[in-house]
Amino acid sequence: MTEIAKEKKSSSPGYLIQSWMRSNATIEYLRIWEKIYNPRFQEAACDELIHTVKTTGTTLTPSLWISTTQAMGMRTSRGKGGGTTAHPEIATMFQAWMFPEVMLDLIQCYRMIQH
Template sequence: MSKINVEGSEISIIAIDNRDYISLTDMVRNIENGSALIEKWLRNKNTIEFLGIWEEMYNTNFNSPEFEGIKNEAGFNRFILSVKQWVEKTNSIGIVARAGRYGGTYAHKDIAFEFASWVSPYFKLYLIKEFERLKEEEQKKLGWDIKRNLAKINYRIHTDAIKNKLVPDKLSKEKINFIYASEADILNVSLFGITAKEWRDENPDLKGNIRDYADISQLVCLSNLENLNAVFINEGMSQSERLEKLNSIAIEQMKILSESESIKKLK
């Protein structure tokens, strides 16, 4: 569940079958008799027609004959329709009623925006603005998660290559860790021009390590260098040869990445 704040109202958003559903209940929570507005909107003939068109576009199990009967009744003073009745009679998927802690009436974003427009065009515009902002943040987080997981995979490839090719048998744990650290520093020196210890000595007040303060371009390049170093290790290339080659590659890649429009957008 996600939440957005629209003009002082906290509005919940849930995912159903990978689709975003926005709480209509939250939209009218701060309006007097707000819950009655949802059913009033639902009884509107134009609303019924809109919902029917949406369902026929996206819902293969929509009960069209039942919908036609409801549409013919809409507009009469005697016409009454609740969300629960609408869902049960038509097999609707565009609007759902949820019970429990996060209960209420939720509608697919297309329908929720239509409801917001009926309540207040002003509110609708801000709702769309905040919803789009949320989606942008989710995309950024997704991109970061993908990059982080890719870095983990590349790190495993790199450390396995070290283990299989550079770590002799029956070494102490301390010496094995030294080999891993020295290999990590090959990448640090190739890209940043400095070892991890030198960076810590120069930045005693900063927490973490040099890679925690790298920018997007440097992290992408570092991920590439880990892969390449694993290949060079498996090929039997010496540490000095690898350092020189990786540094040359890092220089070329950083030139390209610094001019990349995609990287600029991530930044």
């Protein structure tokens, strides 16, 4: 995800990831993904985290999401070569959010396989 964000704005990729995580649609997507693939996902903690973010102005970061909910769809690392990585289904959603042409490609592919 950090590499995808660098394509758009190389100076602050972390900020772009945080901006994506401000969306209710993003959080619901992450929640659904984790419920499907992660038996350790803490849904009650997710609800509390969403409430805290909405009522206190806390910034939701990948690290906070992961540590609070036991999410496994994203990983973060610090230091040289660090950043945020994600399962391809999550990274693609982020990429589609950043680049409308990617979203259009996805929709066109989906429509083609429907016919």
